[in-house]
Amino acid sequence: MSESPALDAAQLHCRSLERALGLLCRDGLGRIADWGGRLAAALPAGSRLLAAGNGGSAAQAQHLTAELVGRYQRERPAYSAISLHAETSSMTAIGNDYGFDHVFARQVSAHGRPGDILLLLSTSGRSANLIAAAMAGRAAGLRVWALTGPGPNPLGEAADEALCVEGDTTATVQETHLVAVHLLCEAFDAVLAAPPGAAAGRRTTPHDMVPVDADAISANGSLL
Numbered sequence: 001m002s003e004s005p006a007l008d009a010a011q012l013h014c015r016s017l018e019r020a021l022g023l024l025c026r027d028g029l030g031r032i033a034d035w036g037g038r039l040a041a042a043l044p045a046g047s048r049l050l051a052a053g054n055g056g057s058a059a060q061a062q063h064l065t066a067e068l069v070g071r072y073q074r075e076r077p078a079y080s081a082i083s084l085h086a087e088t089s090s091m092t093a094i095g096n097d098y099g100f101d102h103v104f105a106r107q108v109s110a111h112g113r114p115g116d117i118l119l120l121l122s123t124s125g126r127s128a129n130l131i132a133a134a135m136a137g138r139a140a141g142l143r144v145w146a147l148t149g150p151g152p153n154p155l156g157e158a159a160d161e162a163l164c165v166e167g168d169t170t171a172t173v174q175e176t177h178l179v180a181v182h183l184l185c186e187a188f189d190a191v192l193a194a195p196p197g198a199a200a201g202r203r204t205t206p207h208d209m210v211p212v213d214a215d216a217i218s219a220n221g222s223l224l
């Protein structure tokens with residue numbers, strides 16, 4: 001304990017974030033690279049990404065869709081990616097008329113097509129509107145991915161696949177999710193930029209996403 005409570009709080013936060021990021025780099029890169037490869041197959045073929053979250057996770061979801069519709073680092077075509085929570089009139093009308101638990105599910109039923117991907121972000125993995133969206137997505141033939149805080153949790157179980165981040169607090173889970181979003185964009189761009197034939201071999205391990213050696217991570221998950 002130092003003489004500065006503010007410094008103590010900052011150091012505690014940084015240690016928590018370092019641990020969460022270390023665990024993501026140790027355990028999460030394979031799934032992120034796989035998701036990036038599958039997005040790189042689906043979006044150029046005409047499928048779309050639907051994404052949603054509440055609060056800070058809404059911002060993370062919107063960050064991802066902006067990177068796909070605009071661009072991440074490399075110049076490339078625009079791809080269809082829609083953040084459902086940004087549809088303010090639909091959100092308020094559905095919330096007002098049917099209840100907040102339905103705000104995403106009804107939009108998934110309206111916009112989702114078989115082959116589309118639905119990515120749901122939640123720190124708790126317990127938000128009823130996201131769980132309802134996962135169920136609507138699966139019923140409509142979408143592939144449903146969940147990016148959550150510590151697992152297991154109900155959203156992860158309602159999705160087809162989940163990446164659960166082991167953060168201690170909502171804030172560090174959200175910050176780690178932002179890194180996961182950028183890694184997903186890197187995997188997506190790397191697979192799209194690969195020469196034909198190389199793409200399949202790079203689906204799970206893009207050259208610029210080298211898994212961290214497990215020996216380089218301490219027992220508490222921080223990078224050594």
Ligand SMILES: O=C(CO)[C@@H](O)[C@H](O)[C@H](O)[C@H](O)COP(=O)(O)O
Binds near residue numbers: 122124127170174
């Ligand atoms: O950003 C924060 C707190 O850091 C909040 O706005 C937070 O996102 C909201 O409480 C959300 O409703 C939490 O939902 P979820 O991540 O558990 O699904």
